[in-house]
Amino acid sequence: MRHEANRVLGPPPGTSSIDFETLFRQQFSYVFRTLRRLGVRPAEVDDLVQEVFTVVFRRLADYDPSRPIEPWLFGIAFRTASVHRRTLSRRIVEVFADGDDFRDDDATGPEVAAADRQARHLVLEGLEALDLDHRAVLILHDIEGQVVPKIAETLGVPINTVYSRLRTARAKFATRVRRLRRRQGEEEVR
Numbered sequence: 001m002r003h004e005a006n007r008v009l010g011p012p013p014g015t016s017s018i019d020f021e022t023l024f025r026q027q028f029s030y031v032f033r034t035l036r037r038l039g040v041r042p043a044e045v046d047d048l049v050q051e052v053f054t055v056v057f058r059r060l061a062d063y064d065p066s067r068p069i070e071p072w073l074f075g076i077a078f079r080t081a082s083v084h085r086r087t088l089s090r091r092i093v094e095v096f097a098d099g100d101d102f103r104d105d106d107a108t109g110p111e112v113a114a115a116d117r118q119a120r121h122l123v124l125e126g127l128e129a130l131d132l133d134h135r136a137v138l139i140l141h142d143i144e145g146q147v148v149p150k151i152a153e154t155l156g157v158p159i160n161t162v163y164s165r166l167r168t169a170r171a172k173f174a175t176r177v178r179r180l181r182r183r184q185g186e187e188e189v190r
Helices: 020-037 042-062 069-087 110-128 132-143 148-155 159-189
Strands: none
Touching: 020 042, 020 069, 020 110, 020 132, 042 069, 069 132, 069 148, 110 132, 110 159, 132 148, 132 159, 148 159
């Protein structure tokens, strides 16, 4: 059994009709954004994207191409981020301020770009108030637009758990954003 784990990686036997290279090119930015939204620090996100796609490569034969790919990728990214978070010796929260990871190419000028950067900063700071389980549900539902039954299936939890986490996550997120806005207003007055 051990020698199988050490074998040279090649395409998994029985791989579906999905081409890994095409999948990688099409879904790289989705996986990158998902990991950042899940709280992976900018300095570590590239390594975790690689880990996610290593798992994808090995498990591509398990993927059912009749189903949407993003929930499947989210589940892998969520588990990868979760394992990574558990291995850290201490929790370090770092929210990037420049927003380069989510650059909006449609920005029409510096004012729009600055407002977009500030909004992204607020969202990421708000997400930092949440533990990984609550954050995942909020991202999937409110950012990615997935329905609750699909989220429950993706995360492997009961539907009522998703509703409970979503309600709690929204409340914590809103409280954190209100505090940040209040603090920003106080700093602008000074």
